[in-house]
Structure formats: C-alpha cells, structure tokens
Amino acid sequence: MTAFESLLAFQRQTEALSSIAERLGWDQETVMPRGATEQRAEEMAAIEGVLHERRTDPRISEWLDRAEARDEKEQRILELIGREHRRAARVPARLATELARQTSLSQGIWAEARANDAPDDFMPVLNDVLMLKREEAAALADGGDLYDALLEDYEPGATQAEIAALFDAMRPRLVALREDVLGADHQPQALSGHFAQETQLRLARTCATAFGYDWSRGRMDLAVHPFSSGRWQDSRITTRVVETDPFNCLYSTIHEVGHSSYELGIDDDYAFTPLGRGVSMGVHESQSRIYENQIGRGRALTSWLYQRMNDAFGGLSIADADAFYGTVNKVTPGFIRTEADEVQYNLHIMLRFDLERQLISGRLDTEDLVEAWNARFLNDFGVAVDRPANGVLQDVHWAVGLFGYFPTYALGNVYAGCLNAAMRGDLPDLDASLTKGAADPAVEWLRENVQRHGGLYAPRQLIELAIGGEVSEEPLLNYLETKFGEIYRL
C-alpha cells in the first residue's frame, strides 16, 4: 500500500468510529432509558478516548509526509486529515475524554432543568462544561483567540471579527424591518386550536417526503431539542410536538430534513473519508434553513401545506391559502429561537453570539448568565423573559459544549439567501412544483450545486461556486424586505 492508501485505510476506521459516537448521541437523546446517564457518559468518554488516540497517532504525520495526492480530491483529503490531526494533538487526551463524559452527563441535566424551569440545577454543570471548553480553546488557540479556536470546529476559516462585522452590517436593516412589521396596520391572523400529536407526526412525515427525505436511509423520532444525526446510509431526523402549535413540529422536521439530506446527498464515493461529511455548520444550516424558510415558508409551498393541514386537522380557522401564508410567516415577539420568524431569527443568534463570546473570554460567569440573558433579551426584543425555559434554558447547545456553533445559523441564513437567489434564477418554474407539494427541483438543484460535494471545497468557496459570485448578506436582506413588505403591506 502507498502512504496515501495506508493513511486513508486508517482514516476510514476513524470515520466509522466517529459515526458510532454520533449514533450513541442520537440514542441518548431519543431512546435511551433515563437511568442510563452515567453508563452513557462512560461510553462516550471511552469512544472519545479512542478517537483522540487515533487522531493523534504519530503514524499520521509520517503518512502525511510521504503521501502523494494524484488529484484535488486526494489533496483535500490530506488537508482535512492534517487539520484534524494538528487540532487533536493540541488537546490532551484527558481533556478530550473528560469533555465527552461531562457533556454527555450535562445533556440530561439540562433537559431536566429545562423541564422543571430550574436554572440553578443546571448552571453549576454548565460551568463545568464551560471551564473545560475554555481549557480546550486555550489548547487549540495556542496563543491566538479563544473563540476563534472553537469556531474553527464548526466553520473552518471563519473568525469572530468577520462574523461580528457581518452581524453589524445586518442588524440595522433587520431591526428596522422588525419595527415596520410589528407596527404595520395589517397583521396576519394567528393559528389557534388543538392539534393532536399523532396527526402532527403524520403530516410531518408527509412534509419530509415532499422534501425528498430518503426513508430507507433515515427515520424520525421525538427529541427534546430536534436535531439530525448521521451520514452516508443512515442520517436520522428528530422533531418535537407542541399541541397548540403545529408549525413547531412541521418546520422543525423540514429543517432537520435539510440537514440530513445534505449528508445523504454527498457523493457515495466519499463515504467514510473526510470528504464524506458536511463541510461546515454554516453550509449545513444553509441547507436546513433554505429547506425550512425560502422553500418551506414560501407562498407556493404553504399553499400546498394549507390544503394538507386542512385535510389532516379537519378545517383550519384560516380563510384561504393567501391568509395562511401570512399566518405561517407571522412576526410576533416570541422567546424561542427555533420558533422565530425569519425577520427576528438572526437577532436571537446575535444575542447568543455576544453572550457566548463573553463566557469564553471570561468576561461573563455562568452565575450571572440568567441575568445577562434576560437583560439583553429585554433590550433586543423589548419583552421580559417570563421563565428560564423560555430564556437561557431553551437551547441544548451550551450544555453539550457547542460554544461557537450559534453564529453558523446566521451564516447559514446568509448562505441560504445567496443560494435562493441563484436557484430561483436557474429554476424560474420552481413555484409551480412547490404549489403541488413537490420540492424535487429545488432539492435536486441543491444536491447538484452544494450537497454532493461534501467536504471537497472550503465552505465559502463551495457557496461561491454554487452561486457563481461572492457571498454577501444583500440577497438575504433584500429577500426578507420584499417578502415581509408584501405580507405586511408595508
């Protein structure tokens, strides 16, 4: 075997083991018995220990030194393995396994604290996680910026300075749009009623199928915080049900279908290589957000959904598809990020981005976090948080150590704005399909231009190849102003 082949054979096993770790995470959040938390934490620590040992294996350096790439794919594989190897080498094994153990434990404690609205039960554990993440960030940063070092895990190449500048550019137009919308004379009708869990789940399956989800390589389960999990032949989605708000379930489902379809859409030849995973969380969120919003909350698709919901729930209180389009996109001063409309969503992200930068830099302690969250929320949204489950406890991310993840949602929205503009240019008749509940042309366009490439191109490069131009926040902001201007008759 050549050095390249030896390296790739070794990497394939590492990829398989990392896929196992991800499957265990799925198990924990969906089907694991509640009494198994300590055991699972030990298991997660053990497999993370194995992964860390493999990623830091000294043979990788030797293989990398001797390996010769025959084309750009092999070149990229070497680059990605090298990056993973160098990053892992900076983190002590003890810290890597301790993080796996601690985040597995804290996930359950967060879920319980959220259910009981008891932030005091969670904050000490969050602090443990935060201290470990700061230690990890210091190890990874090697004298550089702590937050950037963590961001690199989710959006390789991005920096907090660049993201802060992007957010500064976006904020004024988003705030202005929100004020116009909330103050508009015309306000869309809200949906009211009781929507049975079974019916919601049946309809969620219908939506997933309409968005091309491959059920032979996936499944759908319930989770406290919806997520998708897995790659290649096995990428599963989760959803949740609120019986007064069916949009929560339906749009969570469509969002997760976007994530899973990205993984399932990657070229089969890349399976269990570093090319066989989504390239960044920003690109991942571009897929989930474009499925959910630009496609899923568009006029064409919602006209189909209006019929399906009428059939499923036996008559909605909304008069027609046009009114329903307004209902789906109604902007209200809500607390929950995952339920937020497209206008306010990025403002939720900016709040988290700023707070987590303070946590990582040490300018904010977890014991002051509830207060800091509530003050910032009141400032940004003009409403006081009513209870912790609607505030700082709403998201799972920090509990499981995902500091640096949140900004990728907003980056994903920006990418989705760019992709949507290019896709609509290429597919002028897309709405005719969407009106019939068939998202295939959009799904195929995204698979062809984004998903199939997996990790082959760097995130921004991938999007720029897909759209044939530069990434900018302009398409997203223009789209939002046009869409909500029309709905709110501004």
Added chain:
Amino acid sequence: MTAFESLLAFQRQTEALSSIAERLGWDQETVMPRGATEQRAEEMAAIEGVLHERRTDPRISEWLDRAEARDEKEQRILELIGREHRRAARVPARLATELARQTSLSQGIWAEARANDAPDDFMPVLNDVLMLKREEAAALADGGDLYDALLEDYEPGATQAEIAALFDAMRPRLVALREDVLGADHQPQALSGHFAQETQLRLARTCATAFGYDWSRGRMDLAVHPFSSGRWQDSRITTRVVETDPFNCLYSTIHEVGHSSYELGIDDDYAFTPLGRGVSMGVHESQSRIYENQIGRGRALTSWLYQRMNDAFGGLSIADADAFYGTVNKVTPGFIRTEADEVQYNLHIMLRFDLERQLISGRLDTEDLVEAWNARFLNDFGVAVDRPANGVLQDVHWAVGLFGYFPTYALGNVYAGCLNAAMRGDLPDLDASLTKGAADPAVEWLRENVQRHGGLYAPRQLIELAIGGEVSEEPLLNYLETKFGEIYRL
C-alpha cells in the same frame, strides 16, 4: 497507580467499548434504517478492530504479571481478563474484524431470506460466516477440539462431550414423555382468535412489570428474533407479535425480561469490570427460562394471566383458569423452537447441537444443510418441515456466527430445573404471590442467589452455591414429568 489499578482502568474502557458494540447490534436489529447495512458492517468492523487491539494489548500481560489481588473478587477479575487476553491473542486482527463485518451483513440477509422463505439467498452468506468461524475455532483451539473452542465463548469450562452425555441422559425420558403426552386421551384446548398487536404489546408490558423489569433502565421494542441487549444501567428487551398467537409475544417478553433482569441485577460495584456481565449463556438461559417456564407457565402465574388476557382481549374461548393452564402448556408438533413447549424444547436444541457440530467439524456443508435439517426434523419430531422459515431459517444464531450457543439453552433448562427446586423449597408460599401477578419473591430469590454475583463464580459453581448441591438433570426431568403428567392426566 498499582498494576492492578492500571489494568482495571484499561479494562473499564474496554468494557465500555464492548457495551457500545452491543448497543450498535441492538440498533441494527430494532431501529436502524434498512439501507444502512454496509455502513453498519463497517462500523461493527471498526469497533471490533479497536476491541481486538485492546484485548491483545501487550501491556495486559505486563500488568497481569505484576498485579496482586487482595481478595477473591480481584483474583477473579485477573482470571477473567487473562482468559479474554489469551483468547483474543490467538485470533488474528484481520479475522476478528472480518467476522464482525460479515456477521453484521449476514444478519440482514438472513432476515430477508427468512421473510421470503428463500434459503438459497442465505446459504452462500452462511457459508462465508461458517468458514470464518471454523478459522476462528482453529485459531482458538490451538490443536484442540474446534467446537469446544467456540463453546468456551458462551459456557466457559463446558465441553461438547459433557453436553452430549447430558443430552443422551435426558433424551429417553423426554421422548417417552412426549409420546405419552401426544397420545393421551385428555388434550388441552388450543387458543384461537385474533389478538391485536397493540393489546398484545400492552399486556407484554404488564407481564414485564409483573416480573420486576426496571423500565428506568430498559425499554421494549420489536425485533424479528427477540433478544435482550445491554448491562448495568441499560438492558433492553425486544419482542415480536403474531396476531393469532399471543403467547409468542407474552412468553418471548418474559423470557427476555429474565435475561435483562440478570444483567440489571448484578451488583453495581461490578459495573464495567469483567464481573459486571452474566457469567455464561447457560446461566443466562437459566434465568430467562425459569422466568418464562417454571414461573411464567406455572399454574399460579397463569391463573393471573388468564384474568389479564380476558380483560385485555374481552373474553377468551377458554372456560377457566384451570383449562387455560393446559392451553398455555399444550404440547403440539410445532416447528419453531422459540414457541416450543417445555417437553419438546430440548429436543429442538439437540437437533441444532448435532447439526452445528457437523458444520464446524466439516462433516456437513451449508449446501446440504436444508436437507439435513429437514431429515433430522422428520426423524425427531415425526413431521415434515413445511417451509424453510419454519425450518433452518427460523433462528438468527448461525447467521450472526453463534455456533456453540444453542446447547446453552438446554443447559439453562437444567440449571433452571435445579434452581426451581431449591427456590420452591425456600419459598413455600411463592404461588400465593404469583396468583396475584407478583413475581417479586421469586425475582428476589434469583437476584440474591444468582444474579447479583455477575461473573464472580464459574457457571456451575454459581448454580451449585445457589442450590446447595450438585447440578443434575433430575430436577428438570422430574418437574416435567410431574407437571405434564398432571396436565395430561397420565
């Protein structure tokens, strides 16, 4: 750290990784998308590769040389780690991973072939598995007996000669009893009707609860072939449903509760040490079989079950609890081992034991297996197998490489016979509880005398400590002759 502590810390991680591999197996047989077979085979191969590398790690020998045990528990831990180390060292890494990959793949192919009644689709794959198992057996046996080398994985210390002698001693009385029973004038009534899946599953949960299953550390799912999986804080059961035969679901459930309760009943201090698993499959089957039969199919428990089934299904066609006791224990010339009555069950095992010894020794080829099975079945049971799904395709074991496992069922029955006699002596009022659907006194007796010890004692030693005497087939045969003599009025 002392050598003992270093070894134990290393072993704890190995145990955690082995628990992960078992959880992946559960996932594959219950919830995994059907398109994920190749991926799962790669994952199983990767984790088996890691396990093999750890079990053969040269540091284990060094630690074992230097480790000092302070008590019998530590002594036993060293003994079990040493045994695992020596066995793993005999098997090449390539073979260990190839077996994991091949048995993961063949499990799915078997399930499909069984569903389609198509043995030709399965036999080539079975042959691949068999060749690998023969290679493994040769490596493990190191010049000794191939079958004994495999048996050691399931029943340490047992030999095929000893089991063959046991079966020779049992067979005449079992055959005579079966002839008497099938020829008796009085024949219990069979159960007929249609029994809805949902109701069966609800009742199965009631039964599991009655047998003390700890739902906070377990769950129940459907599988083609019921099994239990996991240890410590997470031992899950599976069941299956045949809508014309509710006993299939109910007694499969109780059987698997026996297995899981054994694992969950082990002293918590032994978790993720070699003492923290059931000591052998024979002892495991003693628990599942005593739950299912001596307790579950006894007169007292069935009188409670009769009421529960009447309530659940709205009136059975059986007149009273006494008649129902006969119905539950009715002996019919059936094809399926897992549905077999207690009289014929061991005869099903003997057939498999003989055929698999021939397969492993090379005296029988997989291409002649269907014919050999059918001929032997006709000879032993006097009935021609009607279709392969009722013959050689009925069991998953060979597909997943479990050659040497089958005799442990019969050994488990013999152990269960011994345990039942001792338990009834200690608990003269047990039936009064069972009549009320409360198996706790029996469950507690078994936990105290068998389950909590985990791997501390060798299998036969454990049973002999529990019963205060020698293991013998007499109690089982006496119990069967008395029970069926009474039911059939012989």
